[in-house]
Amino acid sequence: DVKVTQSSRYLVKRTGEKVFLECVQDMDHENMFWYRQDPGLGLRLIYFSYDVKMKEKGDIPEGYSVSREKKERFSLILESASTNQTSMYLCASSPLARATYSNQPQHFGDGTRLSIL
Amino acid sequence: AQSVTQLGSHVSVSEGALVLLRCNYSSSVPPYLFWYVQYPNQGLQLLLKYTTGATLVKGINGFEAEFKKSETSFHLTKPSAHMSDAAEYFCAVSRPLNTGTASKLTFGTGTRLQVTL
Numbered sequence: 163d164v165k166v167t168q169s170s171r172y173l174v175k176r177t178g179e180k181v182f183l184e185c186v187q188d189m190d191h192e193n194m195f196w197y198r199q200d201p202g203l204g205l206r207l208i209y210f211s212y213d214v215k216m217k218e219k220g221d222i223p224e225g226y227s228v229s230r231e232k233k234e235r236f237s238l239i240l241e242s243a244s245t246n247q248t249s250m251y252l253c254a255s256s257p258l259a260r261a262t263y264s265n266q267p268q269h270f271g272d273g274t275r276l277s278i279l
Numbered sequence: 280a281q282s283v284t285q286l287g288s289h290v291s292v293s294e295g296a297l298v299l300l301r302c303n304y305s306s307s308v309p310p311y312l313f314w315y316v317q318y319p320n321q322g323l324q325l326l327l328k329y330t331t332g333a334t335l336v337k338g339i340n341g342f343e344a345e346f347k348k349s350e351t352s353f354h355l356t357k358p359s360a361h362m363s364d365a366a367e368y369f370c371a372v373s374r375p376l377n378t379g380t381a382s383k384l385t386f387g388t389g390t391r392l393q394v395t396l
Contacts, residue, residue: 270322
């Protein structure tokens with residue numbers, strides 16, 4: 163089974179801090195994704211990566227950056243945390259798509275519940 | 280552009296009753312469709328997916344969904360609800376990325392299923 167591991171289940175940080183959320187997958191997947199989940203809004207894509215050192219913005223990238231130095235690891239960085247970034251953050255991975263559309267499901271970690279005080 | 284609408288943010292059923300969770304999509308091309316389930320304090324787990332072929336798709340835990348192109352729907356059903364089915368359910372449609380090497384998922388806003396005795 164695919165295992166996607168997020169380093170922290172719960173995290174509390176202060177406004178203005180630089181925050182790192184880490185995600186590791188063990189299935190050699192090319193694609194990795196960061197989402198945030200908020201009640202009534204579903205999952206929204208922040209950033210994704212389709213290869214080492216490659217990244218693209220998702221739907222809500224403002225206030226975030228990412229790093230992918232190794233294939234198995236994808237980090238989400240909050241450059242200067244703000245209270246409106248309090249949320250559940252989910253990491254996911256999937257294999258490389260061979261076509262423009264993919265029927266490959268994404269595999270999710272258990273999430274990090276981040277509170278910014 | 281793809282979009283997903285889940286009708287009803289909360290659904291309550293009695294144990295043993297039929298579960299019906301509604302999902303309608305819009306897509307400019309034939310879609311790939313997914314249902315995910317999220318149990319409390321966990322990440323998302325794939326229930327089932329529709330790609331091509333048979334329009335009735337069977338998933339895990341007794342769930343199934345039927346793709347109806349004419350109605351642009353992909354409703355999730357289970358004949359008899361169990362207490363353990365209480366969770367949040369997300370419908371998602373696959374959409375292409377600019378890179379062409381990965382597909383993103385567009386998620387609905389989720390339906391929370393409550394199962395009562």
